[in-house]
Amino acid sequence: MKYVLRVAAALALCAMSATTAASAPAEHDVLDAEHAFATVDLVAGKGWMTVPDPGNRWGTRGGISGQFHVDITNSAGHDERGLSVFVSLPTYYLDVTGYEGEDWNCQDVNDGAGAEGLRCTQNHLIVHEEAWPRLTVFTRARSEYYKDTIDVYADAGGHRTVHAGTAFLIDTST
Numbered sequence: 542m543k544y545v546l547r548v549a550a551a552l553a554l555c556a557m558s559a560t561t562a563a564s565a566p567a568e569h570d571v572l573d574a575e576h577a578f579a580t581v582d583l584v585a586g587k588g589w590m591t592v593p594d595p596g597n598r599w600g601t602r603g604g605i606s607g608q609f610h611v612d613i614t615n616s617a618g619h620d621e622r623g624l625s626v627f628v629s630l631p632t633y634y635l636d637v638t639g640y641e642g643e644d645w646n647c648q649d650v651n652d653g654a655g656a657e658g659l660r661c662t663q664n665h666l667i668v669h670e671e672a673w674p675r676l677t678v679f680t681r682a683r684s685e686y687y688k689d690t691i692d693v694y695a696d697a698g699g700h701r702t703v704h705a706g707t708a709f710l711i712d713t714s715t
Contacts, residue, residue, distance in 0.1 A: 578617040578700035579624075581693050583707050584610040586677065598708035599691075603684035606638065611676040613695050613703075615667045621697045622666045624673055628659040629692040634711060636681045643674035687711045 588607020692706035
């Protein structure tokens with residue numbers, strides 16, 4: 542019986558990793574900020590607020606439109622051209638209604654749980670310690686209580702992926 546349970550657990554783990562592999566980079570492919578080619582910052586904009594407890598997550602009200610910003614700065618020690626960004630968020634609860642930013646090209650991604658959000662590219666040449674143009678993502682929260690995360694994964698020039706994320710809450714209380 543223990544053997545059957547171990548095999549079932551191993552198969553479940555394989556299925557989960559196959560599902561997430563298409564969306565976000567493997568954990569060993571994501572670098573901490575100290576060794577990364579860039580810094581990634583998420584900034585709450587109109588329609589979002591920072592909720593101090595627990596853990597400074599973001600909050601919004603059900604049915605509210607909002608926006609957040611993605612700021613990425615080159616820290617590679619040399620010029621970089623070309624940037625690929627995946628903004629991962631649960632689109633059923635948090636609809637992406639648009640984006641803006643100088644020369645950003647984005648497409649909706651909806652390949653199932655963990656593989657939904659926005660994939661964007663940017664081809665500016667950025668020198669060391671300069672930022673790529675800001676990417677602003679517009680959202681509309683579903684009128685349903687929900688907690689999850691918004692995660693951003695950035696790649697450029699063959700460097701390992703850089704990640705930033707924040708927990709969020711859609712509040713429907715009155």
